[in-house]
Amino acid sequence: MRHPSTLPITLGELARIQPLAGAETHLADPARKVEQVVLAETFERLRRCTPHVLVVLHDEAATGGWSLASALHLAWERNLSAVVVSRAVAGGSSVALAERLNMSLIVIDEDPIDLALQLAGQVSAPAAARALRQARLAELLAEQTGIRGVLGVLNRELQQVPVALVMGGVVIAGQSAALTERPQVRQIEVEVHAPGERSAARLVAAVPVPGPAAVDQVESLLRLARPSLQAAWALSRLDAATRAAHEQAAFGLLRRLAGEPTPSEPAEIEAPSWASELGWQVGEANRAVWLAPVRPSGEPAPEITFLVRASWQRGHTTWPLVAEGDGWISWHSAADPDDVSALRRALATFRESAVAHRLVIGVGRAHAGVGGLMRSVAEARLAAHVAREDGPGAVQWFDQVGANAALAWLPTTEIAQVADLCLEDLMAARDRAALVQTVLAVLDAGGSLSQASQQLGVHRNTVLARLARARQFGLTFEEPGQRLALHVLCYALASLWSDATPDADGH
């Protein structure tokens, strides 16, 4: 059994429950604790207030704008928590003064005496008041049908405590500030098991210590959110699965459309109306994005698609995400083909998730119309293959790849098998990797030894010695008739070995 907190209630907490929940609040510091409620009928009573008192003005002390101004000043002098006053007395200038003095002001419509009594009860029994708050929060949470909605409620309710829903190191919803480790901030985690999920998600809250909300309260509020979150999750998974199927089918249709009638003039095909119903735009300048795992392993699991979609579509809810083959296709449509700022921003935001899911990203060029889109998709896919060289999180733009994309398609494993047969001695040599790397560098540098040595970071004489040894094993790249074949062979071996460095020696 957990013990309810008996810490003094804070202004922020009080303002979230009745009677103050319906009041007009101007809180200078929601974290201010309230230790006592005083109903002040005179200025004399105000002068006797001790710090951390919430004062409700009444009678002589609430006779007009001047009295409120004077009360605010006294409250500031006495370090009180807040001043509560009837609407009849508070004007715009009073709010301005409260802000100037950094004093919390609460404007009420109720009778000040009744209100003071209720507040006094809440302040003297903070546990009861908090229970009331939890009940209210539970109601709010129950009304939410989406994950974002649940996180929104939590973040609103906990004001200075950021909350995020995290899965596999990626923020799915809420404020990512919850994950930032800072001094004087304690992170609270609550696991959320979604039905049918392999891995659990976590609700993470960063609680400032000392702060407005006690750690155990935050934890109980997070637990309170769990059922709503699980329900929302299930619902959105269902939605997501349906949507994914929809999008896959729709994209297939688009592709057929682009392929069938006049492939020579693809720009003339108009995007069908159902595309825009899905929120898709196919316009003047369509730039496709291919999201692919660094190491493809067949069609990705639906939950991965779900997670990728969640992070890819953060802030770009209308951008498509279509699972295809071993990756996902998305695209951005703009009027100006050179306008890539939105895309760049999206890629930057996605980077963290890409690393977490071990994805690489390829970006196609901008082309017009449905046919153009398909062309850009193909380019993006090529670019993604090139991006694999740089590991998880890498982004490659087709504009910068060009013909090099071809290299990404080389069947390196098969070529390496060729090497096993025709360069038997080389493959048996212990320093074969260094030799192949050196030959490749020299070929890449167009025969320049100094450039190659610079690139490899070894002395020029070392390069000369390795080339001599490589020649003994049959890497006679000076002969023009063999140069291309050897260049390709070296490229294949180098990329194969660099991909699988750990067991290269244990071959």
Add this chain to the structure above:
Amino acid sequence: MPAQGAVAHIGVTLRPHRAYAAVVTGTTVDPVEPVAPARADLEGVIAAAAGVALRAPGGAGAVTVDLAPLLNDTLVRPEAEVPPVAVVRIVPRAATDPALGRSPAELVERRIARRWTVAGGHDLLGNELCPLDRAGLAALCEELGETGIRHVAVVAAGSQARPAHEREVADAILAAVPGARISVASDYGGQGLVAREATVVLDCALTALTERLLDRCERTLARLPGNLELRVARGDGGYSTPSRIRVTPVVAFGATEALELCGAAHLAGLDDCRVLLPRGGKLLAGEVRHGLAVVRPDEPAGIGTELVVPMAVLSPEPEDSSGHLRPAQPPHILACVGATISQPAAWLDEVAFIESADQLDHVRRDAEERATAMVMANGAAPGTTHVAEISTVALPYSPSGTVRVRVRVAGLPDTSLGRR
């Protein structure tokens, strides 16, 4: 429909010895020189200005005329021909001291050929203080008929709150002297019997001259192509239609200062500023707030009494005038520019009685609505009016709840007027 491009507006200021005009098209100001030096009268200057304006890509807009310098000149020259004015004061008792029975301003008093006091009047909240002396009124009408005076100014104590006595007197006079031109103080509101009386006396005294000037302006415009709309600048820096000014000419009095202030601010591209204007060898300071000249009912320089029509009141140049605008353009150009940018305007200055915050709201809303109706009568397009200033202050030493309400409303020109 106007062609594409900025419309050219014409501002005219009528000075005693010649008229000046400027054509303002968007941000460019073209001072207009008459075709020949001999044609520096209002006809020549307006015709020359229209010639420039009609060539503007957007066509010519309105012609706004500042009559004030000519009106003022006529008042300050004792020998100027001004029709004699009769004054009827409606107060409970006639003054026992000569100074209290006349206007403190010589300039006003010398236009008054005859005075009558008729017993009657109300207090500031409209309570009758004394029944109207009908026998006295009848005698007055008879005597007035014999004098041959045709311009009559009528002022009653408390008529801002209850104009009944003023109206009854005006009706009786009109019946006895058909064709009499009567100005009643309740048309202007404001505070102070002496100021209200001086206002209606000037109103009477300026009627004939204003009529002649407006006739000349309208004839000139009628001869020009392009259906140019005529507007008349007001003391508060706004404008009214010529037909309104013919009925209330004193409203056009003192317009020049407000126009110069607004013109200077406009040329400097400022909405809020203080401006130094040359006056009689010295510099005097005035203020523009939110694009409108700061005006108040006060004693205009050289008049010798307060008036209830608000005008820009200039104060001596402060010792530290570093933050003040010192316009490079001559005053008449500033006045012409100010005239071209002036808006239809109206104001109210009244006393009301409130007992609660709700009543205060009601009183303010009511005043706003009436001022809005007035500004539309002065040429504002419906839906464009806004309350530029509103203030309600408690009247010191008056019964609790007595407030003075002042409202100033401005609007945007109703351009359909020009095509009528």
Add this chain to the structure above:
Amino acid sequence: MTQAGYVGASSSITVDDVPALYEGAKFYSPAVGDANKSSINSWLAGLLDRNGPVPLLKVEGVPPETPCVSVCVLGSGSAMADLPPAGDEFELAVRQIERLQRVSFGAVYPLAAATISALVAVVTAAQLKVPLLDADGMGRAFALIHHTAMHLSGVSPTPLAAVGPTGESVLVEVPAGPRADRMLRANVDTVGGWAALAAYPTTAGVLRRAALPGTVSRIANVGRLLLDRTDPDLLVTRLGAITGCRRLARGRIAELEHLSRPSDVTIPAHPSSLVVDEIGGLGRQLRIELRSEIVAVFADGALIAGAPDLMCLLDVSRGALATLDSLEPGDVIDVLVTPADAVWYSPRGIEMVGMGSHGIPLAHPRRR
């Protein structure tokens, strides 16, 4: 007549002094606007021109047995502006008391040397052809007719006579001074919102201890400074030298609030307040509580000046006093405070005219 040690005293009031008296009277009560300034000034100037200057005498310079009477305008300056005097009201009021008491007053003094009341005392002296005493009962203006130094000294305000612009009059005799004001208010409304009051008939000997000395010549001196329109900063320094006033703050009027305190019908004019944003300095929010006079000034909620202090507003852009009936949002004003005469800071004085009497139950800043 030489009066040693009496700085700036004048021995008579002439036509030339009229504009200065008017301006100075405004400093000591910012209530009244200028709607009838020129006509009141020309009335007084005409009288001084016809009847000659009015001698202005120190109370000590008058034989102690001389019967004296005070006059003032009771009611609203706005009402008086709209219903100007016929001219004989003050004289008639004094004559009524003379008839009742069978005396002939040898001198007149202002009930309050502030507002138009200061000028009508000169008018009455000129009409009666008697000297004016350089003394008054308030040294500024307060709301009720028993808010006087004479009342504090036990001098009765009655018998008193009030004559309205309608020519109607009332004669009041009460055993307890404070009742007189209540009886008069209803009558004042009936006769048009203001009345000429003659009250506190007494002798010069009594006034030597019961009236505030030097207050008429003081307004003339203050008025001369105000007429010499100078830079507001310089003006405040000069005014400080002769009145002890200082500037509390300079600011721009942001808002006018009405019925800002519960209304108490025995005091004229309902409470309202002025919210002013301080320019420069600390950028404080000033709140100026108004009744017929300025009652209190708060800065960020802290009381920095309050009745009986005399507070007035200077329109910075015009270098002239701003009157309470002409304030508008957007105006830039200097808030000036001048200490009132010492008698008002006594416990009885504070009780009668302090902030408590205006529903502000706070201790005066000088007393904390």
